[in-house]
Amino acid sequence: MPSPVNAAVAQQTAAGSVPSTISSPVAEGTSGGTGGIYSAIISRNQPIIRVQEKTYEELHKKxxxxxxxxxxPDFPPNESSLFYSQKVPIKFEWKRPREICENPRFIIGGANRTDICQGELGDCWFLAAIACLTLNKKLLCRVIPHDQSFIHNYAGIFHFQFWRYGGWVDVVIDDCLPTYNNQLVFTKSSQRNEFWSALLEKAYAKLHGSYEALKGGNTxxxxxxxxxxxxxxxxxKDAPKDTYKIMKHAIDRGSLMASSIDDHLGFSYGSTPQSDIGELIARMVKNLENSQMSHPNVNYQGTDEMPAWTIVPMQYETRMSCGLVKGHAYSVTAVEETTFKGEKIRLVRLRNPWGQVEWNGPWSDKSEEWNFINEAEKVRLQHKVVEDGEFWISFEDFMRHFTKLEICNLTPDTLEADKLQAWTVSVNEGRWVxxxxxxxxxNYPDTFWTNPQYRLKLLEEDDDPEDEEVICSFLVALMQKNRRKERKLGANLYTIGFAIYEMHSTKHHLQKDxxxxNASKARSKTYINMREISERFRLPPSEYVIIPSTYEPHQ
Structure with a gap:
């Protein structure tokens, strides 16, 4: 029987449900449509949805x-854009970058992980995703249009693009940012006069209704x-037996992939402990005063040389003796095999977004294992002895040390490779009434059958020469919509999950009997209060029905 589980950090987004499937090699659903939530997977170059009366170009020109x-006018520089649950004990001053420093720039030397310094908003889950995004320049330029400037044709207006439930949305903002004592309160760059990360955070806050709506989430x-x-x-620890193969295929598809290590407190990169806004602001002011006391004789007002102090330091990461860092995420940049002393060895290449601090165990940059690898193979694996944050680790050590793996599947064919991957996408939108x-x-047989039902037909088995089973791999994702934006109205995430049943040749809504x-053939591992749950399955070719539901009825 299913039982509910509370997510460690479960303050995300939703209202209604969007079940969808991505299957490989082929899956067929009874409905879908090009405007579905994951149609970005089919086309990476769709135009934005025209959600405002005037476009960025029209407003900029005017x-x-x-x-x-x-x-x-829709996201004014006042408290309504900041917090909704309580008033803050101090007054923030909204300033444009030209009022904060003398020489503001949108991007300096390319957007990268080092441009991101977090304030105490509790949105490190969002900033962690930015760090992964900066590794893929094509995606980065889609989210952050680079033809924006504080120098040429500056008009105090900027825009960013996000994928929202069926299409790209262009979010237009002004460049007024909340400050205290002439310092940015929330996200800032390591360079005081660079503002792309702070403006991106503001656009994302506008998308969700306020800065406070970003507090707590996952990457x-x-x-x-x-x-x-x-x-x-x-x-x-619960990963499937073919995890290496899943990771290898993800790299081949050009997917974003990150892995992290929980610390002993249960904190993981991409989440944040719960905290009170008033307490956070009080700590912010105290730390700001302490930082100024440390530099009492220096007047940085109006200059670009002032260091970008993090107003409230957030240091959850703990470095271990092996060089890995707890409470921290790494980008997975390659998955390969090599021959070592006559045996095949599976390797994973990881990158620490800090650009330094690396694994020092077997297969690390200076380890003795590389002495047994010929030069041509070292070149193929791009092995370098340099402190750049990137390193190789054996797959076994990777599985031993890391605790979470996240794979963001971008496209049914890879963005970079020439060969196509045979994926089919089916999208269905519905709602629980x-x-x-x-x-x-x-657990509620009298009402379970009334949930929405979505047909899935698996037609062809996987094309895997190493797998003798007649089986189809597919992925099911269930998302609840708009809950983060509606949080100020009291909306919380529902505890959601789904079950998959085999059925044959009926177009009617399946009844209670x-x-x-009939037992389910597969189901989500648990019911959990997250914006989206997704899971990969392997079932024989047949016809199935997916039943998404909340844990409790009548929600």
């Missing part, structure tokens, strides 16, 4: 013609909003 700086949510992809999430189609989980006398 401001230049009238010689005025843009002021956003996968923002990864999907940056890419339109579907994320697979694995606890490595109290008293009608909100039947709860299988079917579920009483």
């Amino acid at each position: 401001c230049l013609e009238e010689n005025v700086l843009y002021e956003d 996968t949510e923002a990864m999907e909003d940056f890419t339109g992809g579907v994320t697979e999430f694995y606890e490595i 109290r008293g009608c189609s909100a039947g709860g989980c299988r 079917f579920f009483l006398y």
